[in-house]
Amino acid sequence: DSGVTQTPKHLITATGQRVTLRCSPRSGDLSVYWYQQSLDQGLQFLIHYYNGEERAKGNILERFSAQQFPDLHSELNLSSLELGDSALYFCASSATGGSGPLGDTQYFGPGTRLTVL
Amino acid sequence: SQQGEEDPQALSIQEGENATMNCSYKTSINNLQWYRQNSGRGLVHLILIRSNEREKHSGRLRVTLDTSKKSSSLLITASRAADTASYFCATDIISSGSARQLTFGSGTQLTVLP
Numbered sequence A: 001d002s003g004v005t006q007t008p009k010h011l012i013t014a015t016g017q018r019v020t021l022r023c024s025p026r027s028g029d030l031s032v033y034w035y036q037q038s039l040d041q042g043l044q045f046l047i048h049y050y051n052g053e054e055r056a057k058g059n060i061l062e063r064f065s066a067q068q069f070p071d072l073h074s075e076l077n078l079s080s081l082e083l084g085d086s087a088l089y090f091c092a093s094s095a096t097g098g099s100g101p102l103g104d105t106q107y108f109g110p111g112t113r114l115t116v117l
Numbered sequence B: 001s002q003q004g005e006e007d008p009q010a011l012s013i014q015e016g017e018n019a020t021m022n023c024s025y026k027t028s029i030n031n032l033q034w035y036r037q038n039s040g041r042g043l044v045h046l047i048l049i050r051s052n053e054r055e056k057h058s059g060r061l062r063v064t065l066d067t068s069k070k071s072s073s074l075l076i077t078a079s080r081a082a083d084t085a086s087y088f089c090a091t092d093i094i095s096s097g098s099a100r101q102l103t104f105g106s107g108t109q110l111t112v113l114p
Helices: none
Strands: A005-007 A010-013 A019-024 A031-038 A042-050 A053-057 A064-068 A074-078 A087-094 A112-116 B005-007 B010-014 B019-024 B031-037 B043-050 B055-058 B061-066 B071-076 B085-096 B099-104 B108-113
Touching: A005 A087, A010 A019, A019 A087, A019 A112, A031 A074, A031 B099, A042 A064, A042 A074, A042 B099, A074 A087, B005 B085, B010 B019, B019 B085, B019 B108, B031 B061, B031 B071, B043 B055, B043 B061, B043 B071, B071 B085
Parallel strands: A010 A112, B010 B108
Antiparallel strands: A005 A019, A019 A074, A031 A042, A031 A087, A042 A053, A064 A074, A087 A112, B005 B019, B019 B071, B031 B043, B031 B085, B055 B061, B061 B071, B085 B099, B085 B108
16 A cells, blocks of 8 residues: 555546546655556656646646645546546655655555546 | 657566566656556556666565666566566656656566466
């Protein structure tokens, strides 16, 4: 158990809908990262938040947004869902923002499996 | 595009044998990490090797890093059936300013036969 929790575990919804995925980082970790894993794209970095502020953006669609709250939990909002958004969505946390010269370890949650029908 | 590419894509060995997986990457890195993923489950961090390190051990795992060749290898010794999983390398690069991100390879599917 990594200490990172994600809810829900599974989500099935229809095209055009909006969903919210939730992540609670390990106790004391300030950074939250979101990733998408699909068969055709592999594991793709979406976005990184550090202590409530957006730190880096990866391959995140404009239909997707995220935020990190004062208690450090994070939510990933996916809207106008398309069939191609079906994937496993992982969040990870790390102690810092990796701001040191050599980075730090990311600990992954169990993921949310999103199925768009 | 993927920063890290693992080779082979799939590997099947007998229990007790050693498994070696390789990872190549394209840009300069701060560190390289190896993760394991059981089918449909979350990723488990195995080991992190910093750019100024050449070799690191953790239990039955041995990781090497050659920054001149932009490559890394993961060796699992005395493999067990429970080692069956996908293994990913991830490179820690500075994406813009001081921001960082992990970029994952496509993974090696390891099957250890009892």
